[in-house]
Amino acid sequence: MTTETMEAPAVxxxxxxxxxxxxxxxxxxxxxxxxxxxxxxxVTVVLVALLADVIAPHDPNITNTALALKPPFWQDGxxxxxxxxxxxxxxxxxxxxIHGARLSLLIGIAVxxxxxxxxxxxxxxxxxxxxxxxxxxxxxxxxxxxxxxxLLAIVIVAxxxxxxxxxxxxxxxxxxxxxxxxxxxxxxxxxxxDYVTAARVSGAGTVRLMFKEVLPNCTAPLIVQxxxxxxxxxxxxxxxxxxxxGAQPPSPEWGTMLADAREFVLRAWWVVTFPGLxxxxxxxxxxxxxxxxxxxxxxxxxx
Amino acid sequence: MLRxxxxxxxxxxxxxxxxxxxxxxxxxxxxxxxxxxxxxxRGIDPARHEQLLxxxxxxxxxxxxxGIYLSRVLQGDLGKSMITQEPVLNEFKALFPATxxxxxCAILFALIIGLPAGIIAALRRNSIFDHGVxxxxxxGYSMPIFWWGLILILVFSVQFDLTPVSxxxxxxxxxxxxxxxxxxxxxxxxxxxxxxxxxxxxxxxTIVLGTVPLAVIARMTRSAMLEVLGEDYIRTAxxxxxxxxxxxxxxxxxxxxxxxITVIGLQIGVLFTGAILTExxxxxxxxxxWLIDAIFRRDYPVLQGGALLLGVVVMSxxxxxxxxxxLINPRxxxxx
Numbered sequence: 357m358t359t360e361t362m363e364a365p366a367v368x369x370x371x372x373x374x375x376x377x378x379x380x381x382x383x384x385x386x387x388x389x390x391x392x393x394x395x396x397x398x399v400t401v402v403l404v405a406l407l408a409d410v411i412a413p414h415d416p417n418i419t420n421t422a423l424a425l426k427p428p429f430w431q432d433g434x435x436x437x438x439x440x441x442x443x444x445x446x447x448x449x450x451x452x453x454i455h456g457a458r459l460s461l462l463i464g465i466a467v468x469x470x471x472x473x474x475x476x477x478x479x480x481x482x483x484x485x486x487x488x489x490x491x492x493x494x495x496x497x498x499x500x501x502x503x504x505x506x507l508l509a510i511v512i513v514a515x516x517x518x519x520x521x522x523x524x525x526x527x528x529x530x531x532x533x534x535x536x537x538x539x540x541x542x543x544x545x546x547x548x549x550d551y552v553t554a555a556r557v558s559g560a561g562t563v564r565l566m567f568k569e570v571l572p573n574c575t576a577p578l579i580v581q582x583x584x585x586x587x588x589x590x591x592x593x594x595x596x597x598x599x600x601x602g603a604q605p606p607s608p609e610w611g612t613m614l615a616d617a618r619e620f621v622l623r624a625w626w627v628v629t630f631p632g633l634x635x636x637x638x639x640x641x642x643x644x645x646x647x648x649x650x651x652x653x654x655x656x657x658x659x
Numbered sequence: 660m661l662r663x664x665x666x667x668x669x670x671x672x673x674x675x676x677x678x679x680x681x682x683x684x685x686x687x688x689x690x691x692x693x694x695x696x697x698x699x700x701r702g703i704d705p706a707r708h709e710q711l712l713x714x715x716x717x718x719x720x721x722x723x724x725x726g727i728y729l730s731r732v733l734q735g736d737l738g739k740s741m742i743t744q745e746p747v748l749n750e751f752k753a754l755f756p757a758t759x760x761x762x763x764c765a766i767l768f769a770l771i772i773g774l775p776a777g778i779i780a781a782l783r784r785n786s787i788f789d790h791g792v793x794x795x796x797x798x799g800y801s802m803p804i805f806w807w808g809l810i811l812i813l814v815f816s817v818q819f820d821l822t823p824v825s826x827x828x829x830x831x832x833x834x835x836x837x838x839x840x841x842x843x844x845x846x847x848x849x850x851x852x853x854x855x856x857x858x859x860x861x862x863x864x865t866i867v868l869g870t871v872p873l874a875v876i877a878r879m880t881r882s883a884m885l886e887v888l889g890e891d892y893i894r895t896a897x898x899x900x901x902x903x904x905x906x907x908x909x910x911x912x913x914x915x916x917x918x919x920i921t922v923i924g925l926q927i928g929v930l931f932t933g934a935i936l937t938e939x940x941x942x943x944x945x946x947x948x949w950l951i952d953a954i955f956r957r958d959y960p961v962l963q964g965g966a967l968l969l970g971v972v973v974m975s976x977x978x979x980x981x982x983x984x985x986l987i988n989p990r991x992x993x994x995x
Contacts, residue, residue, distance in 0.1 A: 390797075490714035499677035501971050502977065507950075511966045514954040515688045591803055595936060597803045599951060614806055625813050632806025640801040647797075 384652035391648020397641035404415045405458040408575070412451035416608045420446035425624045441626040443544030443617055449626065452608040454636050460638060463524055463593045464586035470528040472582060476636035479539025480566045483547070494540070505530040509592055513601040520593075520609070523602035527592045531585050538581055576653040580628050583649055585640035594635050610635045660985075667981050674974055676729075682967040683728050686959055737964030742956055747964035751946060755841025757827060758945035761937065762860055762930045764925065765868035773873045774919070779882025781888065782907065792877055799874030804933055808867040815863060822863050825942035829856040868937045872926040879922045883915040890914075915986050924980025928973040951985035 375383070386392055404411065423446035427434040433443060440450040449470035449509025478497075482490040495579065513519075546552060547570065555569045596602035605616055610631040617627035694711050695703060703711070710719050719727070731737075737747040773796075780792040815821045826840055828834065832853045833843045842861070845853040887893065888911055896906045935947035942948065946965060953961035 357799070359844055390794075443868070488674075495673055495677065502674055503678065503681075504928045505971055506932040506935060507966060508970055510935065510950070510954070511685060511962065514794055514962055515685045517690075577905075587801065591801070592802055596807060598803075598936070599939065601954070611803070611805075614809070618809065621809050621813060622817055628806065629807045632803055632810065635803045635806060636801060640798055641864070643797055643801050650670070 361418060368619055374607055380489075381652050385648055388648040388651055390644045391651070394641040394644030397637060398645060401457050401461060401476055401638055402642070404454055406456045406460050407531050408458050412448075413439070414448035414451040416452040416455040418447065422446065425620065427624070428626050439622070440630050442452040442612070443627050444620050444624075447566070449613075449630055451626040452613060453610070453631060455622075456608040456610045456613065456631065456634065457534045457605065459603065460590050460635070461499065461522075463520070463527075463609075466584045467524050467528045467531070467589035467593070468582050470524075470580060471531050471585060473530075475535025476539045476571065476578065479541075480543055480571065481535040482536065483543025484562060484566055490540075493536065500530065501533045504614070505588075506592055506595060509596060510587050510599065510601060511594040513596060517601070518601045520607065524589075524598040524636065526596070530592070531588055534581055534635050535578065535583065538577050539571075539574060542577065546570045546573050547610050580646055580650040580653060583646035587639045587646065590635065591639050600652070663985050664982060667978060667985070671978055675971065677833040678967060678970040678974070679729055679732055680725070682970075683961050684727050686963045689959060707719075728903055732967070737967065738960035739857065740953075740961045741958045743959075747961055748968070750949065750961070751965060751968050753836075753839075754944060754946045754949050756836075757841075757943060758931070758934050758938070758947060760842065761861070761864055761868060762927070762934060763866040764970045765930060765933075766927065768865050768869035768873060769873035769876050769926070770923070773876030774880055778884055780877070780881045780906070781884035784885065789881075789890040792881070796874035799870045800878070801872055802874075804867050804870060805936045805940060807870060808863070810864050811866060812940075816900045821868055823856075823860050827857065827860050827944060828853065831861075832856060864937050864941045864943055867928060867940070869935050871933060872923070872930065875922060876919065877951045878954060880915065882920050886912060887911045887915045888933060917984070920982060920987065923981070924977065927979060927980075931969055931973055938960055 374380070420442075423438070424444055426438050426446075427443040428441045429436045438450070439446050440448075440453070443449055443452070473569050478493050482493040509523070509526040509530045512529065513522050516522040516525070543566075547565075552565060552569055555565060560569065593602050594609070594611030594614075597609045598615045600615055603609035603612045605612055607611050613631040614628055617624075617631075621628050669764060694708050694717065715726065735748055737751075739746055740750060743750070776792045776796075780789040782791055812824055815823045823829070828845070832845070832850060834841060834850070837843050837844055837847060841857040842854070845857045853928060863973060893906060896910045900908075929945070934943075935951060936941065938945045938947035939951050946969065950962065950965045950969075953965065954956075
């Protein structure tokens, strides 16, 4: 009996060397066509954002009233020089969208970075120290979660004053609870495991346990949530821009572009169609990526 | 059961206090003197300033001020609008039915399409229909609804001239508000064409506001159904030779609906946020548009009181969902 069970793994081990984790991850990830499509779109948007100065055909802020509201090139009166037409004060819509990609990505990444950094620390602290600290932090997060996210963001921006910075701060605060909860839950499940006890016994301090031992083991859900968080951040920041509370004109932020063009919707369909399409596609790409990452990284869902 | 209800109800007290604290301190973040902020741009003479400072209790320590604020809130006094001088609570009551009507239609729209779509997608897993529903619902979930509204206006109002662009009802009609819900009021008024006009005005906002919940409900229904269909009791039901319809409708759906109901409840909170954007696009005279207008008019009492009231509404809806959840799912009731 005992010999059998002892031998079995010893025989099995050399024949089945596990694939490199990255390889395994890519195997799961690439099986999901939607996720790969999302990744391709995101890489494209990133390249567009990086090369905005080179590929944009015009300066995004140069106005020319003589060229106001020119339709896209395939319609009568359009020209290939302004492929997606011009806005009410004669700025090239394509160029503004290209520069807008830079802003939207920056917003998404900055917001999620702030939120993850703060959220992880709060979550780790809540998970490690328990007691009153935990109750205080988690209750606060519950309150933020109870309020509809955009409402809270709107109120914060209304109080701090409209602007891109304040909008980003507001959105970062609104998505904070997700990261706090994730980090705390991970800490609570991880701290009872042997490797943490071993580290503690060998004299590791709390800070070392928090950041060197536990944190690396709860990165997977954080990465998934980060991808989904970027899509929320872009969407909410664009909504704030649309309401006139986010990035201010003449900034080519996509939501702000929509707000600028709103009154011309009845005369010129292209001024509202393209910026919104850009928001939709980018947000969709990050959601697809997030779903794919979750399937590839979450061992519980692996089939 | 009573114990379950009492625990759940008592849990909202700290949340309510938290919301009032937020509302109280956020207004203090507004740069400048609170009295001058309240007085608006016209300014105020020093004697009146002193008097108001006392009246509002602003000369007292901050936690005493919070106590005063809290007791006022509990008595339903949320201050007066700086623009109209109307109590904030009255304005909210007058506008809230419009938002509820819109939100109700939106969630109905989302359910009527989302539930069957999710069920069929689960039953025909990996079919073209399934992939289609999942693709469309992820797109709906990613939709910037402020843009979606503009696009629907472009297509249905501008291109085909089918639906009106804004408002709740045609200006031709004047309907005395009895219930505040125009669909009911127009029927009661018996005015020719008024009901039709109200319905026409509701169509686009309903679609816009219902899109995100629709996507979430379809996805959730599908995954809940898939999970339930794999259970042993479904296999037992099949082995007993029950008809497919009976298995799906009676055995699977009833169990799959439990998580779906929670999601619907959570979506109601999201709906009120969506209402802010939807109402702005369609000039829908509800609380969402009222709040946004208040921001641009710097009407801080309306902003503070309105946000607090909306927060309380969402909190109460969440509580009701929680209680309903306990009612339909005995397992929840008995744990803890």
